[in-house]
Amino acid sequence: MNRRHVLAAASGIAALALVGACSSGGSGDSGDSGDADWSIPDTDPTATIQVLGHQDADGIQEVIDAFNEDHPTITVEYESVPFDQLNSVLDARIGNQDGNPDVFWADQPRIPALAARGYMTDITDQFAADTGVWDPAPLASGQYDGRMWAVPIANSTQLLYYNVELVEAAGDPLPSAAIEDRMTWEEVTERAANAVEAGATNGLLFGQVNRYYQLQPLPMSLGGSAGGTGDDLLTPDVTSEPWVQAMEWYGELFAEGLSPLGVTPEQSDAEFLTGNTAYMVQGPWLLPKLTDAEFEWGVAPHPYFEGGEVVTPTGSWSLAMSAFSDEREAAAIFMRWMSVEHGGGYAANYASPELPASPEGKEQYFQRDVFDSDAGRLAAEIIDFETSNTAVPRLQTVGFVEFEEIIGRAFSDVANGADPAAALESASSELETAWAQYR
């Protein structure tokens, strides 16, 4: 092959491309369906619905079996997609516009983006009677542009776990699990330094290191915003004093060797379980894993900055209906059963403990075996309090996908030693560019 041939082939492709460009016009409707020309029927239709999610199919089967006991005429075909590819597969399937899937798992902070893209059916009228069921943060996460797009099936919060031996070795008293004794980040930093001095490898470990979900409470505790301002939250606000101050504190943790570099979120639980970490911030999903731990452990409430506000992470998954669903009624019955009935059929029947989004569901949830120990009971109280009182949803903007990615990289740069103010400045200008398409 020589250059002439390369050029010939390339120009051939270019010519074909132009022909294609002229012949392909815009087509298809935009998939909006805000009109309430349907409602959830009192008697079940006979239908088959297709559901797309990232949870393992075996685990979900128990949930579907329970659903079928209540609603035998609706067949649910569940497709499990690996968590890391859910977005790609969703794009491809919804792009087909053929009614598969009818219902899909939606990451709560992405709901505005997915709704704006035309992926979701407006369910405001159909679920109007149910809005009192959920905790405030999960309810808010399903709303965008004054309409409701998704129903929450789970929630999350964060706790401060500690390794009893390492805390004692550092000569510090064990942290209290009582809400009123909540520690400040300043105190935790000092304790982490003591632990490292006494021989712990890691003083303080963030389970979701460098992720917005985990770090959003830091600037907010200091009085900062969630990261965006303006009517539609599309004006970056990550360079304010609280943001810079929070990131300076965060960067110090790594610079001083209190937190480890290079421990990724998927490795953090395993790192804590080796027994080399004094304190760790992580969700309730760590609790079942700790039953195998070879060391004594305890829990305390999520810290805050001295003199600042108490803010905790929250949010999980919701169910949304595809804009192209051809079985809306059956799909809505399934969504309502999963989210509302029995305090949320999903949370009630799924084997691994996932925090429900409603107070009624939480009551059942705390009956599970994991909360049967002393530390477990304390954890339950903390979880109950935080989800109803201190939880703050992530930035509810149509530009969240870009925001999460860009700010996550800034956090990571700060951890790796970049200047906090400069890193946030550069993230801010990147956000300006990325959000321009939505304004």
Add this chain to the structure above:
Amino acid sequence: MTAVRRRTRSERRSILLTALAVVVAALFILPALWLLSGSLRPSNEIFGTLSPVTWRTLVPSEVSLGNYLALLSGPFGRSILISFAVCFLTVAIGLVVSALAAYALSVLRFRGRGAVFAFVVISFMVPFEAIAIPLSQLFSGWGLTNTLLGLVLPGIGNGLAIFNLRQHFLSIPTSYREAATVDGAAEPRVLWSVYLPLGGAALANSALLIFLGQWSAYLWPLLVVSDSSLQVAPVALARTFGEYTFDFGQNFAGAIVLSVVPALMMFVLQRFFGGLEIASGEK
């Protein structure tokens, strides 16, 4: 006596080179060995033995096949068979298609050969991820979702395999073909009885290339297969990592299973076809 001394010198060199080969092989295999030991050891030991680095980092304190049993008894076991079926079909069809095209591009002389070859080269330069979603939507229109054919098809038009075979066919002297055509052999016969027997190693390499492309496919099977009973092994392995959980032991076990198959295949192909080629090269 000089003959003896020379042999010992070449033997000494052979030992030295073997030692060097061992060192090189060790550098490459060491990280994979850690995966292997992680798949056999109790899960808390995977991270617990990392620091300080000792021989314990690589050697499990107790060996258990639990991860493998748990993995193979789940959907992973069945999906390995699906992966085999997909790879076997793709290699069988893909090799024929590639060999025919490579023969035309290296041996036959016709107007536009260079342009056709350029076309082939461009085809493997376009990243598959860039066309995967639109292509999957085409496949869904053609009714190929949830079919074996839907998994096999994208692997058969492999431009790299054509390129590899073409390079090899070019080095076979044209006098061989001349001789065969004078005897009255038509082109398919020349390809079958002259080029394919002499192309052993290149065919084996192209088979490996096509095989590996399919064996490691992850995004495409997700896009065209929604029925979990037809899902391939790398996708089934993905259930070992979720949003908050990562089952390192099972993931490592799966990684080992998925590596051993193509490695064994390469070993066998090299032995078989590599030997064949030397024999034919010296006749």
Add this chain to the structure above:
Amino acid sequence: MSRSSSAVSAAPSGAQRRLGASPAPRRQLRRRKELFWAVVFLAPALVAIGSLRIAPTISAVVSSLYSGFPGGVRPPVFSGFDNYLDLWGNEAFRETVLRTVVFNVIINPLQVAIALLVAVLMTRRIAAPGLWRTLVFIPAVVPIVGSSIVWSIALRPDGPVNAIITALGGRPQPFLTSPDQALASIMLIASWIGIGYWMIFLISGLRAIPSEYYEAAKLDRAGPIRTFFQITIPLLKRPLLFVLVADTVANFVLFVPIQMLTNGGPQNSTTMQMFNAYRTTYTYSSKNLGAAEVVILTIIMLVFVALQFRLLRDDDRAAKGTS
């Protein structure tokens, strides 16, 4: 059988002589026959490549000329070269292009050179060569998720690699956490995966070199280095070209290790074009902009590959000349 380059270049001229001697109609008939078989032989490959690769590529090129809301459900509007102009006006994107080019200028020759050296070693008279080859090859087939975990742990600032460096008296290195070393670390990992793979193709090439050449060189008292450059390299041109081109393409479209290990950081130091295009297309769901990024990437790749074809040009122009 001898497979010398002289035989290769001599054969076509011999063929031409014979062709010249035959009467014109016969030659025409023969040509038509060759064309017939070329069409028959190429048809399956061209149909497969055309429909499964080139056609979607053309539609990707077309979609790069449109602008649309992310997600692809709302119909995009024709916007000409706006996507390209936007990218060109974006400093971060220009830096990404430059970084991609630098990465490939360094890594491709390096990987091929090391793969060649290892291939030469593995074809020497050594004990159990098949075993060592297989061991070097294995990294190429370890699922990328597995190898990314291994390397992310190995290269931790307090990880095993630094433990070894410290034990040998060196200073611990930041590797993936430093903007100065992250790209080099990615090169190391990509090479760990790639070298064994390309070695296999080069071993086949080396074994196809007739041993007479080496015997002749020995009689000439040529040392190993001279033999390598004057015999091995020239006779290895064709497999070398294949490996160089294929390796280049593989490294241009490399993104999974970056995604898993650095996510493009620190400070964008490992953001390369394919990673960027993947993020635009799959994370941000901006299909049209992503298509434009891929088109630019492919064009740059095309330039590299064309140069490589020129650099390692075959001496088969005599054969081509008759077409």
